[in-house]
Amino acid sequence: MANILTITLGGHDIACWRSKNACKCPSKTLYTYLTPISIGPHMPWTKLWSLPLPSKVKLFLWKDLQNLLPMRARLRKFIQSINPTCVLCHLKPETTSHLLCSSTASTNLWQSMHRSFLLICPRPQLLPGWHQKSDAQVLLAWMWWYIWKARNHIIFRTQPWNPRDILKQVSRAVHEWQIANDLIKDTTPCRQPAETWKPPAPRYLKLNIDGSFHHQTKTSRIGGIVRDHQGSLIRAFAAATVAESVLDTEIQAQLRGSNLYLQMKT
Numbered sequence: 318m319a320n321i322l323t324i325t326l327g328g329h330d331i332a333c334w335r336s337k338n339a340c341k342c343p344s345k346t347l348y349t350y351l352t353p354i355s356i357g358p359h360m361p362w363t364k365l366w367s368l369p370l371p372s373k374v375k376l377f378l379w380k381d382l383q384n385l386l387p388m389r390a391r392l393r394k395f396i397q398s399i400n401p402t403c404v405l406c407h408l409k410p411e412t413t414s415h416l417l418c419s420s421t422a423s424t425n426l427w428q429s430m431h432r433s434f435l436l437i438c439p440r441p442q443l444l445p446g447w448h449q450k451s452d453a454q455v456l457l458a459w460m461w462w463y464i465w466k467a468r469n470h471i472i473f474r475t476q477p478w479n480p481r482d483i484l485k486q487v488s489r490a491v492h493e494w495q496i497a498n499d500l501i502k503d504t505t506p507c508r509q510p511a512e513t514w515k516p517p518a519p520r521y522l523k524l525n526i527d528g529s530f531h532h533q534t535k536t537s538r539i540g541g542i543v544r545d546h547q548g549s550l551i552r553a554f555a556a557a558t559v560a561e562s563v564l565d566t567e568i569q570a571q572l573r574g575s576n577l578y579l580q581m582k583t
Contacts, residue, residue, distance in 0.1 A: 368454055369498045374462045381413055381461060388412055404471050405478060416468060417461050426480045430460060430487075455494070459487045516546045522581075526574045528566035535559060539570035541577065552577060 365382075366375055380386050389411035393401040403411040405422035417423060463483045470476040517523040526541040540555040554577055560566040 368458065369494060370455060370458055371494075374458055377462055377465065378458055381417070384413060386413055386465070388416065404468055417464055422478055422480070423464055426464065426483060427460075429480060429484060456487070456491060459490050463487055463490075514544075514548070516544070516548060519546045521546060522551060522578075524574045524578060526567075526570040528563075528570040530560055530563045530566040535561065537566040537569070539566060539573060541570060541574040543577065543581070552581060 362379070365378060368375060368378075370378075377386075384391075389399055389403070390401045391412070392399045393410075401410045403409055403415060403420050405416065406420045409415055409420070418427070460483075463486050467476075467478060467483055471478060514525070522543050522545055524541055524543050526539070528537055528539040530537045537558050537560040538555070539558055541553065542550065543552040545551055554573060556573065558566070558569050560569060
C-alpha cells in the first residue's frame with residue numbers, strides 16, 4: 318500500500334466509476350465499467366422476448382447475443398483438456414460467430430438458405446443489428462437454433478452434418494409456428510363488457526327470470542328474483558319442471574314469475 322501511495326500521477330482526477338444509488342459503488346458497477354459491452358446497452362431486449370418463438374429459442378438467442386453459449390473456444394479458458402477447434406471445419410477455434418456464420422459448413426448452408434428463402438446471415442460484426450430486419454427475425458432465429466442443435470448432435474450423438482435436414486427443419490418450424498400463432502390470434506376471446514343489473518324506478522319492483530333446459534332428459538330448471546329500486550330482495554323462486562324446448566322453459570319461468578307477482582298484490 319505504501320508503494321502505491323508513492324506513485325506520482327499526472328493530470329486531474331476524473332470520476333469514472335460513478336455510484337448508482339445512496340452513494341454506493343458495488344463491485345458490479347466497476348466490472349460493468351471495465352468490461353467492454355458491445356450489444357447489451359443497445360440491444361432492445363423487449364423486442365427479442367416478444368418474438369413469436371418458443372421460449373427455448375429466445376433463451377438461446379439471448380445467450381448467443383450475450384456470448385454465453387458453451388462454445389469450445391470459450392470452454393477452453395476453463396478446461397484445458399477441451400479441444401477448441403470447430404466441430405464442423407476442424408480448422409479454426411469454435412466461437413459463436415464462426416460456428417453460426419463463417420465456418421465452411423455454415424457458409425454453404427447459408428448459401429442454400431439464400432437460394433431458398435433469400436436470407437443472408439449477417440456478418441459477425443453486424444450481429445447486434447440483426448433485430449432491425451423485422452422480415453427475417455424469426456427465420457434467422459430458427460437457422461441459428463438448428464445449426465446449434467446440429468452441432469450438439471455431432472458431439473453427443475455422433476450424427477453427421479446434414480444441411481438438407483437443417484433446411485427442412487427450419488422450413489417446417491417456421492410453417493408450424495406461423496399456423497400456431499394464427500390460431501392463437503383467431504381463438505383469443507374478446508372481452509365483452511359485463512352486464513350490470515339496472516334498477517327500476519323508485520316505488521317500482523323488477524322481476525328477473527332465467528331457465529336452463531336439458532335436451533336429452535327434457536328436464537329444465539327455472540328461477541326468478543324480485544327486487545326494488547335499491548336492489549333489496551323482495552321475493553324469489555326456483556323450481557324443476559318438464560319442458561319440450563328452451564323456449565318452453567323460458568315461458569314457464571315467465572308464467573311462474575307472473576303468478577308470483579299476482580300473489581304479492583293479493
